Amino acid sequence: MSLTIQNPLVSVDWLYQNLENKNLIILDCTIPKVTATSEITEEKIQIQNAVFFDLKNIFSDKKAPFPNTVLTPKEFEEKAQDLGVHQNSIVVCYDDLGMYSSPRVWWMFQLMGFKNVAVLNGGLPEWKAKNYPTEIPKYTIPKKGNFKVNYQPNKLKFTEDVLQSIENETILIADARSKGRFYGTEPEPRNDLKSGHIPNSVSIPYTAVLQNGKMKTEDELHDIFKVLKNKKQIIFTCGSGITASVLALAAAVANIKNVSVYDGSWTEWGSTPNLPTTL
Numbered sequence: 001m002s003l004t005i006q007n008p009l010v011s012v013d014w015l016y017q018n019l020e021n022k023n024l025i026i027l028d029c030t031i032p033k034v035t036a037t038s039e040i041t042e043e044k045i046q047i048q049n050a051v052f053f054d055l056k057n058i059f060s061d062k063k064a065p066f067p068n069t070v071l072t073p074k075e076f077e078e079k080a081q082d083l084g085v086h087q088n089s090i091v092v093c094y095d096d097l098g099m100y101s102s103p104r105v106w107w108m109f110q111l112m113g114f115k116n117v118a119v120l121n122g123g124l125p126e127w128k129a130k131n132y133p134t135e136i137p138k139y140t141i142p143k144k145g146n147f148k149v150n151y152q153p154n155k156l157k158f159t160e161d162v163l164q165s166i167e168n169e170t171i172l173i174a175d176a177r178s179k180g181r182f183y184g185t186e187p188e189p190r191n192d193l194k195s196g197h198i199p200n201s202v203s204i205p206y207t208a209v210l211q212n213g214k215m216k217t218e219d220e221l222h223d224i225f226k227v228l229k230n231k232k233q234i235i236f237t238c239g240s241g242i243t244a245s246v247l248a249l250a251a252a253v254a255n256i257k258n259v260s261v262y263d264g265s266w267t268e269w270g271s272t273p274n275l276p277t278t279l
Contacts, residue, residue: 084142094120098213113150173201176238206243
């Protein structure tokens, strides 16, 4: 029996109960944090039957000048099919850090018009805490899927869009980086990238919507997102599009519409000459 995902988040209990569903595809979307300073030394494990979603090397445009640039719809369609994704699949995204890169993959599927997708609330740490089944990665090649893209361009913004939005009072730009990076009091993790933020943007660090690696409650999110009230459009930005997607997921949980992600984010804005910045 095929399931329809009603919410952008699913619990580890829900996933465990549906682990044997033949249409279920679990995607391990783990990437290292850009601010990480130490190597992970423990042996890699995954949720039972998970498939690795290589966000950095396969599902980002390696020829693009900025990191994590989304693929064209055609490229995404082909690579999702290679992972065995079908039109009737139930896709659950998770990562090893609780909730860091998995929302980016959820957002990419949303951008490509696929609705039956959710993020695992709490990710692998929450799964392990319940002693649910894990395994050493198997790296098997899935049978090709029939996934089709229904591209939603309104969910993606580019530098020119953001530049035109700065003075528009109906649009709010919200930055998911830390407050230190937003105000330029701590250095950017990428070399040769200036500090500061996009003029008229507001700081909502992605960590503010999380608690112990899980998404905060809908009421708590509404309180955090009060600044978004009465805005016709919200553009989320961050360092390179990863944690902006955490805010996009939180907005979906809070039932906030008309949300988009600035794909180049601060890596593009902060390295492009003549664009206005502020501290």
